[in-house]
Amino acid sequence: MDFEYFFELFLGGLTRGSIYALLALGYTMVYGIIQLINFAHGEIYMIGAFTALIVAGVLTLMGWNQVAILVIASIAAVVYSSAYGFTAEKIAYKPLRNAPRLSALISAIGVSLFLQNYVLLAQTSDFLPFPNLIPEFEFLKPVEHIVRSSEIVIYLTTAIVMVALTILIKFTRIGKAMRATAQDQQMAMLVGVDVDRVISVTFIIGSATAALGGVLIASHIGQINFYIGFIAGIKAFVAAVLGGIGSMPGAVLGSLVLGWTESFFTGYISSDYEDVFAFIFLVLILIFRPSGILGRKDTDKV
Amino acid sequence: MVKNHFGKLLILLVAAAFLAAAAGPAMAADTIKLGVAGPHSGDLASYGIPTVKAAELVVKNINAKGGVLGKKVELIVEDDVCKPEVATNTATKLVGAGVNVVLGHICSGATKAALGIYKDSHIVVMSPSATNPALTQSGNYPNFFRTIASDDAQAKLEVEFALNVLKVKRIAVLHDKGDYGKGLAEFAKGFLEKDPRAKVVLYEGITPGAVDYSAVVQKIKRKKAEAVIFGGYHPEASKIVTQMRKKKMKAYFISDDGVKDDTFIKVAKKYAEGVYATGPKDVSKNPLTIKARAEHVKAYGSDPGAFFENAYAAALALLNAIEKAGSTDYDAIVKALRTEYVDTPLGKIKFDEKGDAIGVGFAMYQVRNGKYVEVK
CATH class of the missing domain: 3.40.50.2300 (Response regulator)
Structure with a gap:
């Protein structure tokens, strides 16, 4: 077996997986807290990318240096996307919190379509070039044909975000409140947890990771349009389910497994059936582990 | 009764006129x-x-x-x-x-x-x-x-250009699985297989809109393709070309009218340089x-x-x-x-034996200094 080829496919899968993971984390957090599949999550990611594009465009005109642009554009994207996530929750999900779960799901699909069309009308339906915001590291020059600096940055960001979120949930006050809300909303409320605030924070954090993903992925790929959120969102959702929705490490593991599956299948067999194979794999895993690779068995609360 | 006769005559005349008119086309x-x-x-x-x-x-x-x-x-x-x-x-x-x-x-x-x-x-x-x-x-x-020009005219031009002008042998044919792209890729593959000078080293469909195509690009590299013929549109083409060039691959990239679009150059920027695409001849x-x-x-x-x-x-x-x-x-x-x-x-x-107009149809263009220029 050709080891170099295997290694390249491995890295390609790792990139894809990390990209999915940045989105899957947001899905899984929101699901963990309020059992809502937030279909608008992909759109939040898309809005993050658009915000970064606009901010970066302005700053480039003003002649700022690349690292400063990356940092400021990322912050702008995070703030803007978080605002959208926060608002979407207040407008579209909060009023439906006690309605059947399906209503909130339909509402999420509505938000997704609304945001897509809003960007389509407010911006453009064309593909836009996205500047390469991530600087090329000197020390990577010799291995540039195997791994690029934007890929390294994506791996690192995903790892950092995952660790930070785990610490946040395990060891902080708000994390404790989150876990309480996830376990039993009513009980949490009774012991004094501000459930509304916890849910808002969850949406803000989820949107922020999606926005970071948007900036990194767009500058890795180099183009965006209003529709990128849809496919990425669906894939990330699948990854979250694969890993066990509601579980943080599960979301990352599921994303990596999905990324590697796609990469190796394309590399060794054929890219024609890339998605088919990815989904067959999903079905197989769900048959043997219905709650995902790292999912907890969840007995329904009646 | 002069008046009466005149009336009959009039009717006759009108009838004759109708007959003549009706007989006209037949005659x-x-x-x-x-x-x-x-x-x-x-x-x-x-x-x-x-x-x-x-x-x-x-x-x-x-x-x-x-x-x-x-x-x-x-x-x-x-x-x-x-x-x-x-x-x-x-x-x-x-x-x-x-x-x-x-x-x-x-x-x-x-x-x-x-x-x-x-x-x-x-x-x-x-x-x-x-x-x-x-x-x-x-x-x-x-x-x-x-x-x-017929549907396969673009594929034919791409293949002839690759074999006669670029003189490449190992060719990878990719498409986006859509009607347009896949149809074109199938024609191209057909023409290549008929030609003893060429070898199709890879024939694959890619998933449009995927986040990246690094696995396919690795595959092109591994098969040592000297040229890639891609059937599809510019969003996928620009992703593939960009990834190929970033991996330092020099294989020619030849595509179709779906890529001969200024958006392609705008998005792929410096990586678009040198890409070939067929497009309708400019008659404007x-x-x-x-x-x-x-x-x-x-x-x-x-x-x-x-x-x-x-x-x-x-x-x-x-x-x-x-x-x-x-x-x-x-x-x-x-x-x-x-x-x-x-x-x-x-x-x-004028028209050839089969009925296709000679000199109508597609020309090969190449991106040079950020513009599509016709290759003479």
Whole structure:
């Protein structure tokens, strides 16, 4: 077996997986807290990318240096996307919190379509070039044909975000409140947890990771349009389910497994059936582990 | 009773006049009849109406100059709504009306359905838009001509360019699994397999909209392809090219009209340099095109629609062939179409043995300094 080829496919899968993971984390957090599949999550990611594009465009005109642009554009994207996530929750999900779960799901699909069309009308339906915001590291020059600096940055960001979120949930006050809300909303409320605030924070954090993903992925790929959120969102959702929705490490593991599956299948067999194979794999895993690779068995609360 | 007789005489005269009029067409032709068939109502009307308008403009010009063979040209327009089952009726109606030549049909399916009927009646048909390769290449319809390149013309040009100009041997053929891209890739693969100089090292469909194509790009590298022929559109093409170039791969990238779009250059930026793409020949600077478009704006108050130049060229070619043939005889018209050049908005054209217009269609372009430039 050709080891170099295997290694390249491995890295390609790792990139894809990390990209999915940045989105899957947001899905899984929101699901963990309020059992809502937030279909608008992909759109939040898309809005993050658009915000970064606009901010970066302005700053480039003003002649700022690349690292400063990356940092400021990322912050702008995070703030803007978080605002959208926060608002979407207040407008579209909060009023439906006690309605059947399906209503909130339909509402999420509505938000997704609304945001897509809003960007389509407010911006453009064309593909836009996205500047390469991530600087090329000197020390990577010799291995540039195997791994690029934007890929390294994506791996690192995903790892950092995952660790930070785990610490946040395990060891902080708000994390404790989150876990309480996830376990039993009513009980949490009774012991004094501000459930509304916890849910808002969850949406803000989820949107922020999606926005970071948007900036990194767009500058890795180099183009965006209003529709990128849809496919990425669906894939990330699948990854979250694969890993066990509601579980943080599960979301990352599921994303990596999905990324590697796609990469190796394309590399060794054929890219024609890339998605088919990815989904067959999903079905197989769900048959043997219905709650995902790292999912907890969840007995329904009646 | 003089008055009474006069009344009878009047009736007789009127009757005679009617008879004469009715007998007119049967008594061969004081006009040349040009049939125009295509969708003029329904969903696809926008593909058919511009052809009717082109025919009207051409006929008006020619009649103003004395017509064809000294006779006025008359238009007979029939609607086929692009449906094969309607098109046979349309053809029968046109044949019944005694048309000499037909401009149409528009859709490939409808054209194919109607062609047999015209063939049996020895009527030349010329489509401005039917691109199905089999219509001319099968050889079943010697009465069929067209002023548009067939669907496989781009693939053929890409393959010939790769083998003759770039002189590459190992070629990877990719497509985006869509009708357009996959169709093109299949044609390209077919042409490559027939040519002993070439080897198709990879033939694969990619998933449009995927976040990246690094696995496919690795595969191209591993198969040591010297050129990639891609059937599809610019968003995927720019991702693939960018990833190839970032991995320091130098293989040629050859694609189609879906990539010959300025957005491709805008998105892929410096990585777009050197990419080849086929695209329709630029006819916008042809004085006849400018004139035809101006006529349309003057007559109808708007810019012309789909296939207008092709239809304008087809109408000119048909009427010119009748003039050159000196009669409306089928064989004479066919011979004139194949031998006599005619000046049209698409350039100076004549037709090959199979019925495709020579010199119409696609050219190869390359991105040079951020612009698509025609490769001579």
